[in-house]
Amino acid sequence: MIKQFNNPKFYNQTIPNEIDIPHVPVGAIIKGAAKYFGNRVAFLYRKKELTYKELYNQALRVANGLKEIGIGKGDVVAIQMLNCTQYAISYYGIVLSGATYTPINPLLPKDEFLFQLQDSGAKVLITYEQLVNVWEGVMEHSKIEKIIVTGDVEISSLEQCVDTTSYGDGVVSFNQFINNNEAREFTIDVDVVEDVVHIAYTGGTTGKPKGVMITHKNLVSNVLQSGAWSSAALPQLDDDGALTVKVVEKEVDKYLQHYPTLPGTNIRLSPAPMYHGAGTMGGLAYGVLFGATSIIFDRFIPEEFLADLERYKVTELSGAPAMFNFLLMHPNIAKHDFSSVRTINSGAAPIAMETMKLLIKYFPNAVVTEGYGLTESTASAVQSVGFYDGLRTLGTVGLPIYNTEVKLMSVDEAGKEVTEVGQRGEVCIKGPQVMKGYLNNPEVTAETLINGWLHTGDIGIFDENGFLSIVDRKKDMLIYNGYNVYPRQIEEHLYEHPAVAAAIVVGIQDVNVGEKPKAFVVLRQGVSATEEEIMSFVNDKVVHYSRIRELEFIDQLPMTAAGKISKIQLVEREKTRLNQV
Numbered sequence: 001m002i003k004q005f006n007n008p009k010f011y012n013q014t015i016p017n018e019i020d021i022p023h024v025p026v027g028a029i030i031k032g033a034a035k036y037f038g039n040r041v042a043f044l045y046r047k048k049e050l051t052y053k054e055l056y057n058q059a060l061r062v063a064n065g066l067k068e069i070g071i072g073k074g075d076v077v078a079i080q081m082l083n084c085t086q087y088a089i090s091y092y093g094i095v096l097s098g099a100t101y102t103p104i105n106p107l108l109p110k111d112e113f114l115f116q117l118q119d120s121g122a123k124v125l126i127t128y129e130q131l132v133n134v135w136e137g138v139m140e141h142s143k144i145e146k147i148i149v150t151g152d153v154e155i156s157s158l159e160q161c162v163d164t165t166s167y168g169d170g171v172v173s174f175n176q177f178i179n180n181n182e183a184r185e186f187t188i189d190v191d192v193v194e195d196v197v198h199i200a201y202t203g204g205t206t207g208k209p210k211g212v213m214i215t216h217k218n219l220v221s222n223v224l225q226s227g228a229w230s231s232a233a234l235p236q237l238d239d240d241g242a243l244t245v246k247v248v249e250k251e252v253d254k255y256l257q258h259y260p261t262l263p264g265t266n267i268r269l270s271p272a273p274m275y276h277g278a279g280t281m282g283g284l285a286y287g288v289l290f291g292a293t294s295i296i297f298d299r300f301i302p303e304e305f306l307a308d309l310e311r312y313k314v315t316e317l318s319g320a321p322a323m324f325n326f327l328l329m330h331p332n333i334a335k336h337d338f339s340s341v342r343t344i345n346s347g348a349a350p351i352a353m354e355t356m357k358l359l360i361k362y363f364p365n366a367v368v369t370e371g372y373g374l375t376e377s378t379a380s381a382v383q384s385v386g387f388y389d390g391l392r393t394l395g396t397v398g399l400p401i402y403n404t405e406v407k408l409m410s411v412d413e414a415g416k417e418v419t420e421v422g423q424r425g426e427v428c429i430k431g432p433q434v435m436k437g438y439l440n441n442p443e444v445t446a447e448t449l450i451n452g453w454l455h456t457g458d459i460g461i462f463d464e465n466g467f468l469s470i471v472d473r474k475k476d477m478l479i480y481n482g483y484n485v486y487p488r489q490i491e492e493h494l495y496e497h498p499a500v501a502a503a504i505v506v507g508i509q510d511v512n513v514g515e516k517p518k519a520f521v522v523l524r525q526g527v528s529a530t531e532e533e534i535m536s537f538v539n540d541k542v543v544h545y546s547r548i549r550e551l552e553f554i555d556q557l558p559m560t561a562a563g564k565i566s567k568i569q570l571v572e573r574e575k576t577r578l579n580q581v
Contacts, residue, residue: 037291062093098188103275150174211439221432260342320482348482478507
């Protein structure tokens with residue numbers, strides 16, 4: 001694709017075609033935020049404020065505590081928590097220590113939880129006391145040497161500590177761990193190109209989840225690429241190694257004529273879990289780099305969410321299409337004042353054009369953008385144009401962000417690039433944000449990273465302006481509520497049931513959630529079972545978003561001429577059925 005950098009509707013003409021990415025570790029982000037936005041509230045949780053200066057100091061205490069117990073460069077620390085301020089503190093404590101962070105979905109079943117600990121080789125687990133049924137006894141089955149436990153009692157004060165006396169040796173409360181250490185800066189010899197800062201797990205289509213290795217360079221590059229793209233802000237690194245951003249337009253009024261908010265003024269609201277890529281990159285990396293105030297809440301309740309948007313005068317709203325659908329369908333949405341909202345970012349799954357139109361209607365002052373990326377590209381690769389008078393085309397996810405190339409490769413002819421407008425091809429990405437590879441999986445890494453290009457498995461088309469649309473997926477995956485769901489994993493559990501002879505899982509389109517997993521099951525001859533029985537059997541073994549939502553018994557699975565099970569026939573049948581309802 002030819003980039004039209006000279007087109008003022010596509011690219012900000014004051015930004016160079018390629019931005020300079022400083023070679024710094026991720027810890028430079030929190031150091032910069034503390035220096036330039038120190039007294040600004042970084043996170044608000046349960047009415048408790050945490051400023052950037054407090055975040056940095058407490059993260060340094062965590063980093064020194066990890067150093068004290070022998071954890072540093074090359075070691076892995078896992079976080080198993082829902083959103084809370086302790087999560088943010090822990091994340092930056094790990095980063096500042098030089099260790100590697102791996103997020104664990106706190107709702108994972110115990111066997112999947114243990115697999116991630118074992119595969120990553122994590123030595124420390126930072127968790128929540130309410131999850132004790134999952135993490136208790138974990139030291140016997142992994143390399144975990146220390147468990148740091150927090151809880152509700154520790155939210156309001158550093159002086160209150162979780163009682164860990166009943167948990168045995170090696171378990172300490174989060175606040176006790178912080179209080180035992182100083183907020184002292186120390187230097188880590190980080191190779192930003194090679195050293196891994198994140199191991200984020202993505203589901204496997206043919207087996208266990210894969211650990212995506214993200215380096216310091218990957219993460220810093222991606223957050224700065226997105227910042228230049230969405231806010232016309234370029235990186236600024238001082239002599240102390242503190243990283244921040246400065247907008248290219250010096251006149252504030254002139255800048256705000258084109259862009260929604262200035263760094264250090266944003267108020268963010270997003271339901272994305274911090275353990276999810278959108279939460280880590282959006283709230284913990286991008287939000288901190290830009291000095292935003294992020295509002296954290298425990299549960300996504302649409303009425304409360306809408307009220308908070310108005311109450312806190314939120315300027316930036318981020319989420320998946322399923323969340324926006326819930327909000328837009330709420331009967332009281334028209335009663336709220338959303339005039340403060342300046343930016344709406346949709347990601348994780350394609351958004352329907354009707355949903356986009358409603359967002360524009362109810363949030364008239366906002367730039368509504370969509371983006372595309374995946375765990376293997378750290379987060380973002382393609383985004384809608386972010387300035388007010390830029391061209392945004394409904395149905396597309398936008399253009400490649402700075403320092404990023406995107407091409408389409410034929411799915412029928414190996415090695416052939418697709419160049420015609422509207423012609424389908426596999427989306428391939430090249431840029432400094434592309435992962436180092438998959439942990440402990442060189443074969444799949446070699447299949448996915450070819451000559452520096454990330455082969456995504458997603459199928460896209462370019463329009464006449466070079467705007468990308470995602471139209472299908474080459475790999476066997478569906479997206480439910482913004483989460484990647486891998487049918488193969490569900491099918492394996494279905495086959496474990498003694499009554500199941502054959503089974504297949506497909507994604508059924510649903511305007512509220514994107515795609516919902518539906519299972520088609522052939523029972524063994526002479527054996528009976530109910531739909532509810534089999535669904536419960538499987539759903540007890542998988543994470544909440546991978547649960548089967550519908551199950552149908554059929555006499556036999558449809559086959560292709562080559563003798564393979566044909567999912568497309570079932571998908572098409574379901575589309576016909578839904579159109580007839």
